[in-house]
Amino acid sequence: MRNIDLKGLLTKIREEGPLVHNITNYVVMNFTANTLLAMGASPVMAHAPNEVEEMVSLARALVINIGTLSDPWIDAMFLAGKKANSNGVPVVFDPVGSGATSLRTDTTRRIVRDLKLTVVRGNASEILSIASSGTVTKGVDSLHDVEQVAEMAKSTAKEINSVVAVTGKVDLITDGTRVIRCSNGHPMMGKVTGTGCAATATIAAFAAVTPDAMEAAAAGLAFFGLAGEMAAARAQAPGSFMIAMIDALYAMSPGDFQKRALLEKG
Amino acid sequence: MRNIDLKGLLTKIREEGPLVHNITNYVVMNFTANTLLAMGASPVMAHAPNEVEEMVSLARALVINIGTLSDPWIDAMFLAGKKANSNGVPVVFDPVGSGATSLRTDTTRRIVRDLKLTVVRGNASEILSIASSGTVTKGVDSLHDVEQVAEMAKSTAKEINSVVAVTGKVDLITDGTRVIRCSNGHPMMGKVTGTGCAATATIAAFAAVTPDAMEAAAAGLAFFGLAGEMAAARAQAPGSFMIAMIDALYAMSPGDFQKRALLEKG
């Protein structure tokens, strides 16, 4: 796809080092912070209800991730999210494990209802859990192929008025009308904890430098997936692979990114 | 030891990818999740009192680890542990630092009293702190050799009605009557944070695929120790060693595991 200036967006991140505020889970905080630093953004983690509004006011994007959820953190997510909304700061949401427990599903549904989200990124089962009850009862088994996932993603995007990114073998990005597919990535990414969460943070870094949410989601997933491909060329097991991914996020040139991103409409 | 089908157990983990629910400490969450993923299991971390019962109901094993303890987490440990007990889900317990502070020692004693544990893994001083007061007053200095450690472990296992695994130069696994010794491992493991905690999680992954707790503990420690040996052949310092360990957990074949495990009775 020629019409996203991937080279320009990555250059902008590296020049401006946008502050990305993360309210994320304990497991992936370190990997997420290193992902953002390596790609050129500036991470900050803050979760206290009496701090997050002030922190997000300094930031150019907010990540909300429910991977290790508890009630005080939910309060902070809403305080930060509402402040981000009123300040025009993009909010990128990762509904980790939504559908698995009622705490996660209920929190996810409250978040998509009460906050204005820029992008929601999850796997097919997490995105499916967001939609209104009719769809949910069908379950993930109803998603037999990529076309059915695309239909589900489109209707969810319309319902929640946000760009939805469903990651899998091929990633789908949709605003409810348009669809972009991203084919970058590598299976070894599934063997490293936090790659999904870090992909979400990558989207947030791009959302900090472009107002176009479709563009930000597509650029983030292509960038992160391409780093996975570059890592797989150097490492054959998940420990050295995750280190090689951080290296690739840092070393990838804007020109290479533009050339090797596998994005297509439809 | 010929009578544990180590090859079959590892193959089963890789085929079935059992979900292991971890309530563990902040320091080791990332390394533990990557350990479980690399070996073929599926990790989840969840600690909210209003979520853990539902989460553990989806899991095939539960890890309780008190490495960064606080009161709300203790509540969650008991809620998850009791649910696991009533569902027949194995519970593997790591009493990190028990004996060092009264919060840890008291919590450990409540856990061994109120929950049915499958395996408890710790170093000699942690295991010693579990037993009733008579033994404790003797202190770790009373453990002059491996035979005394074995006697202490056996009496503790009988008292708490759980398999006890004491890790050290040689690991001892006992149900109070039988004893298995494991000689796999490498001194560099002591220079990487969370290797003990990850060994505990490894035991839980094996407990998810065999009902025999002695087998699960022996297999877990042999597997994790052997990964340490394989890592030491590639790396001479702890940073590259920990990455090489994750690689080895992924790369080790079931056949190599069976061949190189150093387990003996007695």
Add this chain to the structure above:
Amino acid sequence: MRNIDLKGLLTKIREEGPLVHNITNYVVMNFTANTLLAMGASPVMAHAPNEVEEMVSLARALVINIGTLSDPWIDAMFLAGKKANSNGVPVVFDPVGSGATSLRTDTTRRIVRDLKLTVVRGNASEILSIASSGTVTKGVDSLHDVEQVAEMAKSTAKEINSVVAVTGKVDLITDGTRVIRCSNGHPMMGKVTGTGCAATATIAAFAAVTPDAMEAAAAGLAFFGLAGEMAAARAQAPGSFMIAMIDALYAMSPGDFQKRALLEKG
């Protein structure tokens, strides 16, 4: 500078393995623990208000780091800090993000007022935020060169009666009168999360083996910076660099440390 026995201090850490109690942020706990282990110290993380006094009583140094602050953790910081003060245990403080939000700035000012600190380590903007209001209103932009930073650090050190270490291109260590400059380090350290926090923990490990706070701060920053230089000789991107840093902290000989430390008075 010939008059700090760097070789002797590092040898002492490796021989004695002093316990360093960390109340630090979620993002860096793993990297901090691995830093301390690799250099030869013994890390423990504990944050529960009902445990920290007992834990710090076992330790030879305490690290307080406000990187992911919340109210219950603030309580624990004061409980541990006061106990450390009454026991004569050195307290090393890292005011992460002070100046960015009022929760962090206010907590920092309470800590420097109510606890006796051995060393405070931060970047210029964090250290500037500590001082009384007159100085603060000038802002970081008033610090045009290294001499102005030195003056600000000296007056802050006097005001709070602690050694202050300002890290940057050149690190400055001062007790308000004397100044030591450290030129070790590498720009890639800024691309890895938690290097500042780990440098603070390194200072604490040295404070555990010498009563001279200037010496401990200078030794810690030279040691950690030199590990960065050694890592940069092996790795050109931040993932492999952070692993090479852990390796270097372990592999560096006391003799090399003495020889390659770049410390000068004035």
